[in-house]
Amino acid sequence: MKQTFFIILSFTFSILGFGQDPELPYYEITNGIRLNTEVIRPILSIVQENYTAYEFNVDVGIKPRLFLSVDVGVQDHLQADSLPSFSYQTTGTFFKIGIDRNFINFENSVTDIVSLGARYGYASLSQTISNAIVYNEYWGNSDPISTTENFQAHWLEVVVGMKTPIFKNVYIGWDIRGKMLLYNGSEVSKRPYITGFGKPSATTLRLGSSFHYYISYRLPFKNKWQMEKSIFDKKK
Amino acid sequence: MRYLVIVIVSIFFLKCSQSNNCGTETSPTPTVGFFTLNTVDNNTEENPFTVNNLTMYGIQSDTSITDSNFINNENTNNIIIPLNSNTDSTSYVLSIKGDSLVQDTVTVFYIKKLYSRSTECEFVTNFSITNVRFTTDTLSNVIIQDPIVEDQEKTSTTDETDLFYHLKFYF
Numbered sequence: 001m002k003q004t005f006f007i008i009l010s011f012t013f014s015i016l017g018f019g020q021d022p023e024l025p026y027y028e029i030t031n032g033i034r035l036n037t038e039v040i041r042p043i044l045s046i047v048q049e050n051y052t053a054y055e056f057n058v059d060v061g062i063k064p065r066l067f068l069s070v071d072v073g074v075q076d077h078l079q080a081d082s083l084p085s086f087s088y089q090t091t092g093t094f095f096k097i098g099i100d101r102n103f104i105n106f107e108n109s110v111t112d113i114v115s116l117g118a119r120y121g122y123a124s125l126s127q128t129i130s131n132a133i134v135y136n137e138y139w140g141n142s143d144p145i146s147t148t149e150n151f152q153a154h155w156l157e158v159v160v161g162m163k164t165p166i167f168k169n170v171y172i173g174w175d176i177r178g179k180m181l182l183y184n185g186s187e188v189s190k191r192p193y194i195t196g197f198g199k200p201s202a203t204t205l206r207l208g209s210s211f212h213y214y215i216s217y218r219l220p221f222k223n224k225w226q227m228e229k230s231i232f233d234k235k236k
Numbered sequence: 237m238r239y240l241v242i243v244i245v246s247i248f249f250l251k252c253s254q255s256n257n258c259g260t261e262t263s264p265t266p267t268v269g270f271f272t273l274n275t276v277d278n279n280t281e282e283n284p285f286t287v288n289n290l291t292m293y294g295i296q297s298d299t300s301i302t303d304s305n306f307i308n309n310e311n312t313n314n315i316i317i318p319l320n321s322n323t324d325s326t327s328y329v330l331s332i333k334g335d336s337l338v339q340d341t342v343t344v345f346y347i348k349k350l351y352s353r354s355t356e357c358e359f360v361t362n363f364s365i366t367n368v369r370f371t372t373d374t375l376s377n378v379i380i381q382d383p384i385v386e387d388q389e390k391t392s393t394t395d396e397t398d399l400f401y402h403l404k405f406y407f
Contacts, residue, residue: 079355086359088355129350129352129359132350132352132359133358133359134263134321134350134359134360134361135261135262135263135358136262136263136318136320136321137262137318138294138304138306138318139294139318139320139321139322142321142322142361143322145350145359147350187349187351188349188350188351188352189351189352189353189354189355190351190352190353190354191353191354191355192355193355199354199355202354
């Protein structure tokens with residue numbers, strides 16, 4: 001836990017250290033607090049039976065190019081797959097914290113965001129397995145077994161995304177996330193469905209990915225920076 | 237716009253790369269080695285012991301005997317014993333030298349845990365052996381060498397694992 005936090009901190013400091021050239025004119029950057037609502041999962045919740053998920057993100061502009069980002073979400077998911085004998089009911093909440101850095105050239109736009117970021121993710125979930133049957137050549141099939149376990153999971157994410165304003169203070173955007181599971185607390189399943197992470201890949205049991213589409217509202221109180229044109233912006 | 241195109245293409249790749257890692261879905265089975273203790277020059281030596289004409293069968297919890305022997309008249313120095321996933325202990329009757337009157341009963345007690353490699357895979361039971369009780373008609377001792385009987389990933393069997401036993405039976 002502590003180590004993860006320091007990794008995120010050191011990453012934060014390393015991307016702050018861009019030199020600036022006083023000869024260049026200023027950009028006016030307006031950041032604030034943006035509330036991002038994930039829209040794919042609510043749609044899936046309506047369309048799919050046995051699936052409910054909501055995810056929200058808040059990003060706060062703490063520097064002209066830097067955002068503190070917090071994700072929260074809930075999910076309730078019944079996996080019966082094509083196998084009739086057993087099912088998994090997974091209910092969980094997740095929390096992610098991290099940063100995004102806007103890499104857009106301010107000469108092109110001071111409102112669009114093309115960001116690269118990192119997150120630390122944590123989920124607490126409950127998994128109920130119903131009607132599991134264990135096969136045994138000698139003893140025959142077991143009686144159906146049902147069991148519930150509560151467990152936790154930790155992971156790291158790399159986030160690539162973009163946002164663009166469509167109206168005053170209203171943005172649309174997406175991000176794609178690569179994830180690496182650090183800890184899976186499930187004793188029953190080596191590859192469970194983890195809220196906010198998804199299912200780890202079959203080969204590594206650690207990697208995952210997800211795609212998110214957001215509609216965002218920026219709270220209309222503003223942090224303004226008059227940012228010098230930096231060496232970074234001169235490069236095309 | 238071009239960003240959106242990249243994203244849509246990558247989603248297709250991600251969806252296509254889903255596969256499963258299910259195994260053979262048989263519950264792990266404890267391995268048992270047979271040994272004998274010989275005293276040589278006041279030192280006790282442990283040697284592998286080959287049992288001749290070994291026959292073994294399991295007893296159901298309701299004390300009805302199962303029909304089948306899982307070891308039938310074999311000469312061997314190691315066996316595997318199937319644990320029952322429905323109960324917290326499994327009893328076996330073993331007879332040696334082809335003589336059904338020379339019998340011992342061994343009861344293995346365990347804690348069982350449901351386990352699956354992935355949510356689309358069938359379940360197996362992992363066991364943690366807690367105790368062993370036995371009669372001493374032909375057996376002299378039974379020890380638990382490793383109580384953890386768990387699902388093994390698809391690693392190839394090496395010579396080392398062949399020599400690894402969960403239980404040791406002394407004759």
